[in-house]
Amino acid sequence: MTDQDLAASPWQGELAPDRAYNLLIDGEFVGSEDGRTFQCEYPATGEKWGSVPAATTGDVDRAVQAAHRAFEGGWSTTRPGERSKLLRRLADLLVEDARNLGYLQVHENGKLLSEMIATGDRMAEHAHFYAGLAETMHGESGRSNVPNTTSYSVREPIGVCAAITPWNSPLALLGWKLFPALAAGNTIVIKPSEVTPLSTLRLGELCMKAGIPAGVVNIVTGDGAVGAALVEHPLVEKIAFTGATSTGLRISQVAAARNARVTLELGGKSPNIVFDDADLDKAIDGIIAGIFSSTGQACISGSRILVQDTIGPDFFAELVRRVEAMRIGDPLDPRSQIAPLACRPHFNKVVGFFDVATAQGATAITGGGQPGDPALAGGLYVQPTLFTGVENHFRIAQEEVFGPIGAILRFRDEDEAVRIANDTEFGLAAGIWTESVRRAHRMAARIRAGSVWVNTYRPAEMARPFGGYKKSGIGREMGIHALDHYTEEKSIYLAH
Incomplete structure (x- = not known):
C-alpha cells in the first residue's frame, strides 16, 4: 500500500470493504464455525469495511486445543536460540509491513496516522528485546546448605496463555504480551477487541510468514462472549488482559476459581x-x-x-x-x-x-x-x-x-x-x-x-516495567521481569 494508492482510492487492498480475513487456528486461516462475520467501521466517516469472523465457543476451544498440542508437542522445549531467531524474523516482517499495520489501525480506531504508523518499528524493537532475553533467561544456583547435595533452579514456560487486548493501541499492547510469552516457550491464543480485529489478524499472517510453528499463535475474533470463553477454558494457564477495570476484576475472579495466573493492565486516573x-x-x-x-x-x-x-x-x-x-x-x-x-x-x-x-x-x-x-x-x-x-x-x-x-x-x-x-x-x-x-x-x-x-x-x-497500583492492575508488562509472569520456577536437588 503506497501513498499514491491511497490517494487514488483508500478503500483497496488491506482496507477493501470486502477484504475477507479469517481466524488463525492451528496454523490455518479458517472461517468461524457457523460462518457469521462482522465489519469494522472507520471512525472518521462511519464507512464499513473488512470482513471479520465472529468466533463461536467451539472456535475458541479449537484454538486452545491447538495451542495445548503445540505446547506439549515440542514448542515448550524448543531451543532458546530457535525461539530467538523466529522473533527476530517476525521483527523484520513488522518493519516491512509497518505502513499496512499503521493504516489498518487508523481505519479501525481512528487514531492519528502519525502515531499508528510507528507501531511496526516499535514492535520490532520490542521483539528484538525479548529475542535477546529468550537466549539469556536462566535460573539460579549456589552452594547448598543440604549436605552432599547440589541444588539449583530453572525457569520453564507455563503453558497456554490467553491475550485479550484493547482497541486503543491494539498491536503495541499485544506485543507486550506476545513477545515475552513466545520468548519463554509458551503458546498463545489472542482475542483482540471487536473494534480492532483486522490489524491483529494481519499480524497473525506475519507470524505464519515468519515460520512460527502451527498452533503456537492462534487468533479468535468476536465480542465479549469470545473473551469469556477463553478466560473460562480449563487449558488456559495464564491470562494477560488490558482493558476496563470492571472487566479485569471479573477476569480475576474467574481465573482465581481455577488458580489460573493473571496479568491485568486496567484503568487510570492519573x-x-x-x-x-x-x-x-x-x-x-x-x-x-x-x-x-x-x-x-x-x-x-x-x-x-x-x-x-x-x-x-x-x-x-x-x-x-x-x-x-x-x-x-x-x-x-x-x-x-x-x-x-x-x-x-x-x-x-x-x-x-x-x-x-x-x-x-x-x-x-x-x-x-x-x-x-x-x-x-x-x-x-x-x-x-x-x-x-x-x-x-x-x-x-x-x-x-x-x-x-x-x-x-x-x-x-x-x-x-x-x-x-x-x-x-x-x-x-x-x-x-x-x-x-x-x-x-x-x-x-x-x-x-x-x-x-x-x-x-x-x-x-521497553526495558522498564509498566503496570499499576490498586485497581490499575496486577503484575507488570515490559522489562526483563515481564518474563517472570510467563514462567514457572522449579527447584532441583541432586544428591551426590
Whole structure:
C-alpha cells in the first residue's frame, strides 16, 4: 500500500470493504464455525469495511486445543536460540509491513496516522528485546546448605496463555504480551477487541510468514462472549488482559476459581501535578500531551491536572489558547492533532461526561461539545475540553473518561497535592512539574503509581516495567521481569 494508492482510492487492498480475513487456528486461516462475520467501521466517516469472523465457543476451544498440542508437542522445549531467531524474523516482517499495520489501525480506531504508523518499528524493537532475553533467561544456583547435595533452579514456560487486548493501541499492547510469552516457550491464543480485529489478524499472517510453528499463535475474533470463553477454558494457564477495570476484576475472579495466573493492565486516573516553581511553558506541553495525545484514549492519560494555587491566571489563559489552537480533523492528515473517538458506544459515553461534569458544578473553560465543522459531521469527533471548579470527589475527577477531557484541581502544598493525587481507586501513572530536585524525589516517593514522570509525560521504554497500583492492575508488562509472569520456577536437588 503506497501513498499514491491511497490517494487514488483508500478503500483497496488491506482496507477493501470486502477484504475477507479469517481466524488463525492451528496454523490455518479458517472461517468461524457457523460462518457469521462482522465489519469494522472507520471512525472518521462511519464507512464499513473488512470482513471479520465472529468466533463461536467451539472456535475458541479449537484454538486452545491447538495451542495445548503445540505446547506439549515440542514448542515448550524448543531451543532458546530457535525461539530467538523466529522473533527476530517476525521483527523484520513488522518493519516491512509497518505502513499496512499503521493504516489498518487508523481505519479501525481512528487514531492519528502519525502515531499508528510507528507501531511496526516499535514492535520490532520490542521483539528484538525479548529475542535477546529468550537466549539469556536462566535460573539460579549456589552452594547448598543440604549436605552432599547440589541444588539449583530453572525457569520453564507455563503453558497456554490467553491475550485479550484493547482497541486503543491494539498491536503495541499485544506485543507486550506476545513477545515475552513466545520468548519463554509458551503458546498463545489472542482475542483482540471487536473494534480492532483486522490489524491483529494481519499480524497473525506475519507470524505464519515468519515460520512460527502451527498452533503456537492462534487468533479468535468476536465480542465479549469470545473473551469469556477463553478466560473460562480449563487449558488456559495464564491470562494477560488490558482493558476496563470492571472487566479485569471479573477476569480475576474467574481465573482465581481455577488458580489460573493473571496479568491485568486496567484503568487510570492519573494526576499531572504542577508546582509554582515549574517551567510553566513546558508544563503546559506536558498537560496537553498527557490529556490530548491519542485523543485521550490512553490508560495513562494525565486527566487530573493539579495546579498549585499560587499559579496565576496567565497560566490558564495560555493553556486554553494552546488547547483551542489544536487542529481537529482527519486522522490521515498529518496536520491533525485531535482525531475521532474509536467507536459509537465509546463516543456516547465520553459526550455524556459533559453533562455529568456540569451537573456537579464544574465549568468548561474550553471545549465542552462537538466541533461545528460540517466536514467532521460524519465522524466521532469531540472537542478537547478542560473543566475547572472541580473537586476531587466529582465523577470527572474519579472515573476514567478515556477521552480528551481534563479536570483542573487546585492545591496548596506538597501534602495536599499528595492527598489529592492518591485519593482515587487507581494508581497507574503520575506527572510532577518542578525545578526542585529534592521536591521531585519527595513527591515521586509518595505518589502511589506504577510510573512517575518528572518534567515530562508519557515516554516509556521497553526495558522498564509498566503496570499499576490498586485497581490499575496486577503484575507488570515490559522489562526483563515481564518474563517472570510467563514462567514457572522449579527447584532441583541432586544428591551426590
